[in-house]
Amino acid sequence: MSASPHSLPLELGAVGAASARVADYLREAILGGEIGPGDRIRQEDIAERFGTSRLPVREALRILEAEGLTEHEPNKGARVPKLTMHEVDVIYQMRERLEPLALTESLAHLSEQDLRRLDQVQSRIEANTDVNSFLALDREFHLLTYSGCHIDPLTSMVRRLWNSTQHYRRAFVSLGGPGRMWVINAEHRLVLDAIERLDPVDAERYLSGHIRRTRIELDRHPEVFEGRQR
Amino acid sequence: MSASPHSLPLELGAVGAASARVADYLREAILGGEIGPGDRIRQEDIAERFGTSRLPVREALRILEAEGLTEHEPNKGARVPKLTMHEVDVIYQMRERLEPLALTESLAHLSEQDLRRLDQVQSRIEANTDVNSFLALDREFHLLTYSGCHIDPLTSMVRRLWNSTQHYRRAFVSLGGPGRMWVINAEHRLVLDAIERLDPVDAERYLSGHIRRTRIELDRHPEVFEGRQR
DNA sequence: TGACACACGACTGGATCCAATTTCTACCCC
DNA sequence: GGGGTAGAAATTGGATCCAGTCGTGTGTCA
Known part of the structure; x- marks a missing residue:
């Protein structure tokens, strides 16, 4: 198990x-x-x-x-806490505001190896068809972009936000897939490009847009929060 | 001390x-x-x-x-962790982004009694001359404005950010006072007015400005982070 | 005299035992 | 038959004891 x-x-x-x-x-x-x-x-x-x-x-x-x-x-x-749709929505708003900051803090400390790794992970996301492994790959992609951020309160809070919503991300992905993959991939690629250009403004722009769009899409699926598990 | x-x-x-x-x-x-x-x-x-x-x-x-x-x-x-100036700066940036969200979430749930209480606390800040009690009053003012926010991850994170910087706030206030009090009071009054008007946009605007100005002022006092204690 | 090694002291991590609180169940009384 | 109460089982909270680890101080040898 x-x-x-x-x-x-x-x-x-x-x-x-x-x-x-x-x-x-x-x-x-x-x-x-x-x-x-x-x-x-x-x-x-x-x-x-x-x-x-x-x-x-x-x-x-x-x-x-x-x-x-x-x-x-x-x-x-x-x-394990049970969250309402509104709570998850607010947590996504917190992500919208905090993760761009973590990305900016991370930018300058990302190594060449990190960038190569990021490109590999994104390529695997694009080649992927399984909804379950998308969950892990997407998580790895985002947390890897923050790996250069060494401010402990910030990294631990970002991790906590991901942890708290993990179950609802899986429920969402399982109920109809993560949505239009080409949008997600375009957003990821734009974030990656901004990272490679060391441009914090664009990186924050595309990242916050990515999270915001996900949040709004999630808001259209209230059935995610009513599913009885086990 | x-x-x-x-x-x-x-x-x-x-x-x-x-x-x-x-x-x-x-x-x-x-x-x-x-x-x-x-x-x-x-x-x-x-x-x-x-x-x-x-x-x-x-x-x-x-x-x-x-x-x-x-x-x-x-x-x-x-x-007890010892923070660098940059870490405190980033924590203030986190506050700049998170606390306005907490305030927006809190707005609709603040009672008439809360508003009266807020006005009283702000009046005491304006009448106050002791730097030490300013620390407690300012903390009470801000946390009170968030008391209507019932999203647990958000309130606990805001509280954690306040906790982490409490020592440096005190050191800053002790070393030359919190700065020009009329600016702080004006900012607080503008936030209060926006709260009473139930205007989340203005409330976020003036609150983030208040925190941002404090952060920049703090950045000009590196001696706060070199003080030997004990 | 200096450097390395061993031993001792101090402190944290883990296990077992005991007490307190809660919850579920069964029984009694209305 | 239903509701309330008492008791028993289950589960968590706390205390004491033991083991492992880190740091320090001292002693000995080169």
Whole structure:
């Protein structure tokens, strides 16, 4: 059930030794869709499955809470938060405003190798036909463009916004596909071109437009937020 | 500044877990300046001072880490992060982009009582002459304008940005005051007027301008970031 | 006298045990 | 038969104990 290659570069949350492994496992399980919004997470279940005590699990849940992947109620345990359409809309507006800043901060620090990698990922997106792998590729593309940003609060917040909406992105993509792929590819290519020209103004312009268009398209599909999972 | 004795009233929560009380205590101590950037926080010290075991302290440190008040290194313990001028500058740019959104989301949900309260706080700012109480009043003013925003990721991120820069705001205010008070008051009054008119465009305009001007003024005082504390 | 190595001290990470709170269920009374 | 209450099972929160790791100080040898 694990073994899903959601592993991305830039593992920033370098925390304790084994509690980080539990956090990694749970993170993959949530981002991979095995644990959905509303699902409860019992400490002892995870501890037993992992062969550890409940203590690392508790720490891991705190870490995930900081990343926006779980929510915590005293004496009630942890569960994956369920978001309304309006909440997801506002989160996309936050992305619209924050990610262009992260991109500008990242621009000057991107290496030649990063640019080549970005081009490869975008080419794979264009050649791709599977909706599920589009999810991972798109995520990799965007987070890679921010990998040159070394301002910790900014990168961690961007990551958190992606994490919080991952489930609804998958639901959206599964229900009719991500939309017209040529639009997405054109937007990505324009962002890439601006990055290569080291032009922060154009980079921010095309990136915010890309996110905004996605948000508006998402707003037209309320069924994404009513789907019963599991 | 205030050298050492960590003596704060710790009567915040009769309810909830004990780890939340420890977190409250540490949060106040950091925001109040008793624990400054670079200071190390030893689990056993806090536990002994609080009469509990180290476990709630560990959980509290995780909570504070999520709020951006501490940073954690494996086997090295927790310390209050020390920010560079550029990092604070970027955090202010994040505020410039995020807080107007929070204000727009908040607008429709502000009650008449909130508006009266805001007017009172602003009047107290205008009548105030003490630089230290300005810090608290200004924080109260802005966070109050966002109190109608019920999108959890947004409010928690705004609060985190305020927390992270609190120490440098105090250092800035202490070193020569917050600048020309009439400018600040004019900006606040314009934001308030836009709020009362329920005009999100003007509210965002004047708020982002207020934050942007503060950021640029802060950039002219690099001595804020070189101050040796303790 | 200086540099390297070993040992000791201090601190964090993890496991097990115990207490407190919640929730579900069953039973009793109206 | 329905609702409320008490009790039992399940689950989380906290304390104590033990292990692992990092840093430091001292001692010895070249």
